[in-house]
Amino acid sequence: MLFIAEKTSRTYTDDYDTVEDTEAAWKSAAAEISLASDTSHGRASNDMEIGLALATRLPKVAELLLGGQISEYIARRIVHRTANIIDPDVLATVEAYIAEAATTWGALSVKKLDNAIDVWVNRFDPAAVRRVRVRVRDRGVEILETKDGVTEVLLRLTGADAALYWQRITAMAKGVCTDDPRTLDQRRADAHGALGAGFFHLACQCGNPECPAAADDDGRASQVVVHIYTAAATLDAQPDPLMDGDAPLPPDPGQPRSDITLVYPDGTRVPLDGEPEPAREQESTNDGSPAECRPTADVQQEPESENEAAETPAPCVPNPPPGILVGFGAMPAPLIAALIARGAPVRHLTAPGTDPEQRYRPSTALQEWTTARDLTCRFPNCDRPAQFCEWDHTTPWPAGKTHASGGKMYCKLHHFGKTFWAGWTDSQAPDGTITITTPTGQTYTSKPASRLYFPTINTTSAPITTPPPTPTPPGKINHIPTYRKRNHAKQRAYRINAERKLNDTHVAEWNRPPPF
Structure with missing residues (x-):
């Protein structure tokens, strides 16, 4: 943290001539730290805040951290809970008490740790206490983990809105016929896709052409453009009927299972109702590989005859590769097949x-191809989906060419930085590999994300000739219009003062004279 603070102090100062200068210096430093520490831009910016606070505001806490007497997490919480103290003398007093007790806080929970810090903040500066506000201020929507094509979404709504929301999706879920294979909860989940497409009904999946609910499109596959990138082989996959409805029932324990045999790695075959059979040598093909393709300790049916046992089973066929819904992870092939079956266009x-396009803005075809190749912002450690990014000429136009070998996708932040932050430059190879050079001369490479998901697809485009890259000049930031009212430090001070004012009632109660 202190190394980060030193780097920040050498790059950033609040005394720049313009607001844009200070913001560019802060974000440029955050980008360098992000590359060096292999973290996101937001995490790097937060580390800069923490490091500067330890170096300039809380030297005793920094000393404990350097000595290994407290963990980094405890240091972060101390910085966060004392951030609203603006009087240096009060801060020094609070820090002295905290530093004396902090070495015993290692086993505390998050809530208890915050309370232990707030005891001293509240004693000397009640207006600086960081309080949890009314729960309604925490309402929002969060996209959580995506696994096997299913994404978890967390909603925090007011009670009235939650009642309306539940009433709506339940009504949509019950608007299909009784032959729909999905459970009620599955239909409630699918209703969100219809709502996202702008529809208030759910199409029935009973498969009956006479069903009136099946004739109405709910827009989940046909109305809204959602880019899912996949290999051509995935388009031949079939929907999985077991994706809908209740889970299959386990076998009846009382049912005879004499036709089932357990096969162990050494070849021993054990009928579930009999004694182990002697191990037999595994048959091999001409190239020495096993003739059978089966997992070890798997459950298989006993062959009905010796001729059937002698037959070589069909080779294992790999599953079609999944698609990629950028920002939400892999989409299994059966899910993509189900979307296509419901009318999703391909x-x-x-x-x-081979030749560059003779204009500044790329054509729709070039934009789509570059988006599919890159999938995300090409700056290292940035996961912004490419469809929300901007097409960037690696060598600035008009010297640079509008071609796949001379352009890539950058999010707005990193596109702005590459263009206006002093000392930055990048270069590009025909296969899409980007080499980024920082103002201090460090180089980092970034390869297209599509190479991770579709390694067999060749995305190399024709080479082009461009001038060598040149670093962004220092004064270029001054050629853009100012659109910020406050620099980074003033914005932080404004937030602290606004939060302190929210504690006016608490301070008045704390300072109320007796009788209480």
């Missing part, structure tokens, strides 16, 4: 040509 990408 559009094949057009590979870029």
Whole structure:
């Protein structure tokens, strides 16, 4: 943290001439720290705040951290809970008491740790206590983990809105016929897709062409453009009927199972109702590989005859590769097949040509191809989906060419930084590999994310000739209009003062004279 603080202090100062200068210096430093520490830009910016606070506001806490007497997490919580103290003398007093007790806080829970810090903040500066506000201020929507094509979404709503929401999705879920294979909860979940497409009904999946609810499109597959990138082989996959409805029932324990045999790694075959059979040598093909393709300790049916046992089973066929819904992880092939079956259009990408396009803005085909190749912002450690990014000429136009080998996707932050932050430059290879050079001369590489998910697909485009990259000049930031009212330090001070004012009632109660 203190190394980060030193780097920040050498790069950033609040005394720049313009607001844009200070913001560019802060974000440029955050980008360098993000690359060096292999973290996101937001985490790097937060580490800069923590490091500066330890170096300039809380030297005793920093000393405990350097000596290994407290953990980094405890130091972070101390910085956070004391951030609203603006009087240096009060801060020094609070820090002295905290530093004396902090070495015993290692086993505390998060809530108890915050309370232990707040005891001293509240004693000397009640207006600086960081309180949990009314729960309604915490309402929002969060996209959580995505696994096997299913994404968890967390909603925090007011009670009235939650009642309306539940009433709506339940009514939509019950609007299909009784032959729909999905459970009520599955239909409630699918109703969100229809709502997202702008529809208030759910299409029935009973498969009956005479069903009136099946004839109405709910827009989940046909109305809204959602880019799912996949290999051509995935388009031949079939929907999985077991994705809907209740889970299959386990076998009846009382049912005879004499036709089931357990096969162990050494070849021993054990009928579930009999004694172990002697191990037999595994048959091999001409190339020495096993003739059978089965997992060890798997459950298999006993062959009915010797001829059947002698037959070589069919080779294992790999499953179709999944698709990628950028920002939400992998989409299994059966889910993509189900979308196509419901009317989702399939559009094949057009590979870029050999010659550059003779204009500044890329064509729709080039934009789509570059988006599919990159999948995310190309700056290392940035996961912004490419469809929300901007097409960037690696060598600035007009010297740079509008071509797949000379352009990539950058999010707005990193596109702005590459263009206006002093000392930054990048170069690009025909396969999409980006080499980024920082103002201090450090280099980092970034490869297209599609190479991780589709390693067999060749995304290399034709080479082009461009001038060597040149670093962004220092004064370029001054050529853009000012759109911020406060620099980084003033914005932080404004937030602290606003939060302190929210504690006016608490301070008045704390300072109320007796009788209480």
